[in-house]
Structure formats: C-alpha cells, structure tokens
Amino acid sequence: MVIDPDPSSASRSQAHALHARDLTCQTLGIALTDVAPGWASVEMRVTKSMMNGHGKTHGGYLFLLADAAFAYACNTYGPVAVAQSAQVAFLRPAEVGDVLVAEAEERSRIGLHGIYDATVRRPSDDVVVAEFRGHSVILPGRRTP
Amino acid sequence: MVIDPDPSSASRSQAHALHARDLTCQTLGIALTDVAPGWASVEMRVTKSMMNGHGKTHGGYLFLLADAAFAYACNTYGPVAVAQSAQVAFLRPAEVGDVLVAEAEERSRIGLHGIYDATVRRPSDDVVVAEFRGHSVILPGRRTP
Amino acid sequence: MVIDPDPSSASRSQAHALHARDLTCQTLGIALTDVAPGWASVEMRVTKSMMNGHGKTHGGYLFLLADAAFAYACNTYGPVAVAQSAQVAFLRPAEVGDVLVAEAEERSRIGLHGIYDATVRRPSDDVVVAEFRGHSVILPGRRTP
Amino acid sequence: MVIDPDPSSASRSQAHALHARDLTCQTLGIALTDVAPGWASVEMRVTKSMMNGHGKTHGGYLFLLADAAFAYACNTYGPVAVAQSAQVAFLRPAEVGDVLVAEAEERSRIGLHGIYDATVRRPSDDVVVAEFRGHSVILPGRRTP
Numbered sequence: 001m002v003i004d005p006d007p008s009s010a011s012r013s014q015a016h017a018l019h020a021r022d023l024t025c026q027t028l029g030i031a032l033t034d035v036a037p038g039w040a041s042v043e044m045r046v047t048k049s050m051m052n053g054h055g056k057t058h059g060g061y062l063f064l065l066a067d068a069a070f071a072y073a074c075n076t077y078g079p080v081a082v083a084q085s086a087q088v089a090f091l092r093p094a095e096v097g098d099v100l101v102a103e104a105e106e107r108s109r110i111g112l113h114g115i116y117d118a119t120v121r122r123p124s125d126d127v128v129v130a131e132f133r134g135h136s137v138i139l140p141g142r143r144t145p
Numbered sequence: 146m147v148i149d150p151d152p153s154s155a156s157r158s159q160a161h162a163l164h165a166r167d168l169t170c171q172t173l174g175i176a177l178t179d180v181a182p183g184w185a186s187v188e189m190r191v192t193k194s195m196m197n198g199h200g201k202t203h204g205g206y207l208f209l210l211a212d213a214a215f216a217y218a219c220n221t222y223g224p225v226a227v228a229q230s231a232q233v234a235f236l237r238p239a240e241v242g243d244v245l246v247a248e249a250e251e252r253s254r255i256g257l258h259g260i261y262d263a264t265v266r267r268p269s270d271d272v273v274v275a276e277f278r279g280h281s282v283i284l285p286g287r288r289t290p
Numbered sequence: 291m292v293i294d295p296d297p298s299s300a301s302r303s304q305a306h307a308l309h310a311r312d313l314t315c316q317t318l319g320i321a322l323t324d325v326a327p328g329w330a331s332v333e334m335r336v337t338k339s340m341m342n343g344h345g346k347t348h349g350g351y352l353f354l355l356a357d358a359a360f361a362y363a364c365n366t367y368g369p370v371a372v373a374q375s376a377q378v379a380f381l382r383p384a385e386v387g388d389v390l391v392a393e394a395e396e397r398s399r400i401g402l403h404g405i406y407d408a409t410v411r412r413p414s415d416d417v418v419v420a421e422f423r424g425h426s427v428i429l430p431g432r433r434t435p
Numbered sequence: 436m437v438i439d440p441d442p443s444s445a446s447r448s449q450a451h452a453l454h455a456r457d458l459t460c461q462t463l464g465i466a467l468t469d470v471a472p473g474w475a476s477v478e479m480r481v482t483k484s485m486m487n488g489h490g491k492t493h494g495g496y497l498f499l500l501a502d503a504a505f506a507y508a509c510n511t512y513g514p515v516a517v518a519q520s521a522q523v524a525f526l527r528p529a530e531v532g533d534v535l536v537a538e539a540e541e542r543s544r545i546g547l548h549g550i551y552d553a554t555v556r557r558p559s560d561d562v563v564v565a566e567f568r569g570h571s572v573i574l575p576g577r578r579t580p
Contacts, residue, residue, distance in 0.1 A: 018199075019198065020198075021200070022196070022197050022203075023193055024195055024197055025198075048168055049169065050168070051167070051168040053163035053166045053167035054163075055166070058169040058212070059212050059228045059231070060205065060210075060213065063208045063212070064203065064205025064208070064209060067203070071198070071204075075198075082199065083235055084235060085232065085234040085235065086204070086232065087230065087232030087233070087377065088230060089230040089543075089550060089570060090228055090230065091543060092545065108524075108554075110527065113526070115524060117552070119542075128543050131543050133568055232377060232423075232522065234425060236400050236403070252409075253379075255381050260379060264398075276398050276405050278377075278423055280520065307488075308489075311490070312487050313485070313487075314484065314485055315488075338458055339458050339459065339462040340458070341458040341459060342457050343453035343455075343456045343460075344453075344515065344517065348499065349499075349506075349518045350459065350496070350498055350499025350500075350502045350503065351495070353495055353498045353502070353521075354496070354498070354499060355495075357495045358493075358495065361488070365488075370489065372489065373494045375523060375524040375525065376498075377520065377521065378520060379519065380518055
C-alpha cells in the first residue's frame with residue numbers, strides 16, 4: 001500500500017487537468033499558480049483587448065479571473081463541481097499591463113453545496129481590485145477524468 | 146427650437162459611442178443590437194476559446210455578456226456610470242456556436258445609484274441561460290464624450 | 291368533473307395555509323394581501339420595535355418583508371419550496387408608522403430552482419425602499435398540507 | 436497626553452452606544468457579545484414567534500442577526516456607516532430554542548465603502564446556519580454620538 005506523501009497532490013492533479021482543458025484560461029493566458037484542497041490561485045496579465053469603453057479593464061474579465069480561481073478551488077475534491085451563482089464587488093479599476101492575482105478559498109461546504117470567496121489583487125502595489133463570492137454545486141455521479 | 150423626433154436618439158448615440166471604444170466587445174464580437182433610455186440589448190456568438198474545463202461556456206463570459214448589456218443600459222442618460230457590484234445565477238449551460246442575447250433593463254434609479262436586471266437567453270430555443278443583477282453608480286462630473 | 295373556475299385558487303389556498311401557520315408574519319402583523327401563481331404581495335406597518343440604532347427601520351425587517359413575499363410567491367405550485375439564497379439593496383430609509391408593501395414575482399424557473407424579484411415600496415408616496423432577489427429550491431417529495 | 440491603553444475601547448464604546456439605542460436588538464434579545472475594530476459578535480435565542488410556515492426559523496431573522504453583527508462591525512471607526520446591500524445563503528435550518536451566534540468581520544475597506552462577511556453558527560453543535568456578506572457606506576459628516 002502506497003501512502004500519498006502529499007495530501008494536496010490529488011487536488012493539484014485534478015485542478016491542473018481541468019486547467020489544461022480550459023480553453024478560456026489557455027486563450028487569456030490565465031495561469032494556475034497554486035492549488036490545495038478548497039483553495040486555488042490564478043494569475044493574468046491585463047491586455048488592451050480587455051479594456052471597456054471607459055479605458056479600464058472590463059468588469060467581465062475581473063469577474064472571470066475570480067470565477068476561474070473559484071472553479072479550480074471547488075474542483076479539488078474529486079467530484080465535478082460547477083458554479084450555481086456568484087456575486088462580485090468592483091473596488092478599484094485595473095489598467096493595461098497590470099498583473100492580477102485571484103485567490104479563492106472555501107468558506108463553507110455542506111452536502112453538495114460550497115461557498116468560496118475570491119479576492120482579485122494587484123500584487124505590484126498590493127491593492128484589492130475586486131471581491132467575489134461563488135456558490136458551487138456538485139454534479140452527482142461525475143468525476144474529473 | 147428643434148424638437149428631437151426620437152427621444153431615444155441621445156441614449157443611442159451615447160451607448161454606441163461607448164461601444165465603439167469598447168475593445169472587449171470589439172474583440173469578442175459583441176454587437177450592441179438595440180438601446181433605449183435605461184435599456185440595452187447585446188449579442189455574442191460563443192466560440193471555442195470561451196470553453197471552460199468542462200467543455201461548456203465559461204461562466205465568466207456569460208457574466209461578461211450580461212455586464213456589457215448592463216453597462217450600455219446604465220450609460221444612456223449622459224453622465225458616466227460604472228458597475229459597483231453585480232451578481233449572476235447560471236441556469237443552463239451554453240455550447241460552442243450558440244448565439245446568446247443579453248437584455249438589460251433598469252429596475253430602480255435613485256440619485257447616483259441604479260439597479261439593472263439582465264437576462265442572457267439563447268434565442269434559437271428561447272431558453273434562459275443566466276440571470277444577472279447589477280448595481281451602478283454615476284461618477285460625478287464626468288460625461289461620455 | 292369539476293373545472294376550477296379560478297386557476298389561481300389553488301395557489302391562493304396554498305399560500306394562505308402557509309401564512310396561517312407563519313408565526314413570524316402573525317407576530318409582526320404581516321398581511322398576505324394577494325397571491326397568484328408565482329406572485330405574492332404582503333403588507334406590514336413599521337413599529338417602534340423595528341428601529342435600529344440610527345432611528346430607522348432595521349434592514350433586517352426590510353429584508354424579512356421581501357423574503358416573506360418571496361416565500362409565498364414560490365409556494366404557489368404545490369411542492370414545498372424554500373429559500374436557498376437572497377440579496378437585497380437598501381435604497382431609502384423607512385420610518386415608524388410607514389406602511390410597506392412587498393411584491394414578489396417569478397423571474398425564472400427551471401427544474402427545482404426558481405428566481406424571484408421582490409420590491410419593497412411605501413405606497414403613501416410610491417417610493418422604492420428596497421430591491422430583493424431570492425433563489426428558491428423545491429424540497430423533493432414534500433407538499434404543503 | 437493620555438494614551439488609550441486599549442486600542443479597541445473606542446470601537447467598543449461606539450458599538451455599545453449603537454446597541455443601547457437599537458430597539459430591534461433590545462426587543463429580540465440580541466446581545467452584543469464582543470466588538471473590535473471592524474469586527475463584532477452578537478447572540479440571539481430563537482423563539483416560537485420567529486418560526487415560518489414550515490416550522491423553521493424565518494430566513495428574515497437569520498438575515499437580521501447577521502445584519503446586526505455587520506452593522507456593529509462597520510460602526511467601529513467613528514463615522515456612521517449604513518448597509519447599502521447584502522446577500523445571504525441559508526445552509527441549515529434553525530429551531531425554536533437554538534442559540535445562534537453571528538460574527539462579522541471586515542473583508543475590504545476603501546474610501547467610504549466596506550465589505551463585511553458574517554457567519555451565523557449554532558455553537559451547541561458548531562454548525563454553520565447561514566453565510567452573509569454586506570456592503571456598507573459611510574454617511575459623510577455624521578458621527579455616532
């Protein structure tokens with residue numbers, strides 16, 4: 001019998017497998033920087049094509065980055081989990097060239113349902129850009145390949 | 146004295162000006178299909194690069210589409226309005242090739258603050274894909290060029 | 291065979307049965323003023339014991355009133371539905387003696403899940419006090435007695 | 436010059452002054468059990484008059500308890516802060532006689548705006564009953580007496 005020396009390695013494998021198939025993250029250059037059970041961190045550089053009509057990063061991409069961290073965090077237990085709902089608060093604008101990091105961590109888990117909080121930060125000056133909370137649900141009978 | 150024959154034309158001009166400068170919408174092929182005071186409709190075709198790791202449209206893009214409709218709807222009165230917070234419920238998955246429409250309409254407006262509801266539908270079979278609610282705030286002293 | 295002359299009467303019966311057993315509504319004097327499939331209206335007079343430390347109606351009671359309308363609206367189809375999550379925006383304060391009305395209406399329904407929007411108004415001057423959105427889920431196998 | 440030996444004492448004074456004037460908390464028996472800058476804890480025993488039509492604690496009271504903790508937590512800095520919006524997820528039902536504790540802590544603060552997370556727990560078996568997030572805004576020029 002082999003004991004897994006790293007309790008996080010299964011979580012990491014599952015999240016990285018999901019990331020490898022995630023064409024959104026691949027296309028936008030969103031890196032999965034770290035993962036642990038119920039926790040994940042992603043990183044993205046803001047490009048010109050992510051600007052809105054006011055010349056700031058489109059809120060949709062700030063949400064998307066937080067949502068990506070959330071998706072990896074809630075898919076660290078084996079069964080496939082998907083987002084049911086989410087909300088976001090936009091606190092500060094982000095500019096072209098900014099590197100943004102989103103960290104998602106589990107807040108509560110009960111039965112098939114989970115709640116995860118994600119914060120989008122700009123590490124260069126350590127300011128919070130957005131705060132996100134997502135609700136996940138496990139799809140019964142499905143596991144990540 | 147010239148009476149504007151179409152009370153919506155100023156709203157339309159402002160929203161279309163915003164759309165023309167919106168590199169996110171231009172890059173993703175999001176069309177601004179219609180606009181009226183406090184109301185806007187946008188359309189997007191889902192591409193392969195919008196898939197998540199489960200092979201469905203990434204929730205970030207569903208949010209982004211609703212958020213785009215919301216942004217145009219709340220910018221139909223002259224002053225520049227930005228999103229303060231938003232929440233979304235994901236009701237059905239969307240696939241590659243789906244054409245999705247998001248319509249945003251004002252629910253309440255008081256002082257600088259507005260609340261807008263947006264629904265993301267797939268017109269081909271008229272199903273609701275996502276429901277969105279956004280809170281906007283006007284930035285004092287700024288107007289859309 | 292008897293055809294129900296009023297398609298809303300079953301909805302009305304179910305909601306009124308729920309209201310009769312609802313000790314919160316009975317204690318606070320919340321009346322169920324009208325109901326139809328997917329829709330309900332309730333009314334409450336603000337009392338001194340509902341004030342917060344700032345001398346305004348406690349946000350908890352504004353939420354509770356909207357939540358009550360939501361509960362009746364989502365329990366008009368036979369199966370027992372409960373609230374899974376909800377969000378509220380507080381737009382204007384309410385004072386002692388104000389009569390507040392909350393109307394909830396269905397926005398989307400799919401499978402066991404429903405989304406309902408409720409608005410809390412003060413009819414005396416027709417201002418909106420709060421906007422609410424609730425997510426319900428049906429408990430399989432249970433029906434309102 | 437007198438140095439305050441306890442940096443939390445001003446926060447505590449302000450929150451307790453607010454609590455003393457809060458007729459909702461006084462009427463419902465909601466105790467302010469502890470407070471620190473950006474943090475507060477409250478406690479309430481569920482009574483029969485807080486039941487809904489399904490015989491469980493009305494979601495409005497679960498929200499209200501979390502909202503009360505939030506209100507004290509965001510009023511620990513001097514200026515008067517009020518709730519702008521909030522959302523809640525109901526995770527487990529609560530019964531008559533349950534003692535519930537809500538703890539609110541600051542997540543982000545920028546300018547006049549704050550985000551606070553509150554968890555409602557039943558300490559007797561340490562289960563989470565509800566998760567809450569509130570957005571506060573400071574009313575310029577006003578201070579708690």
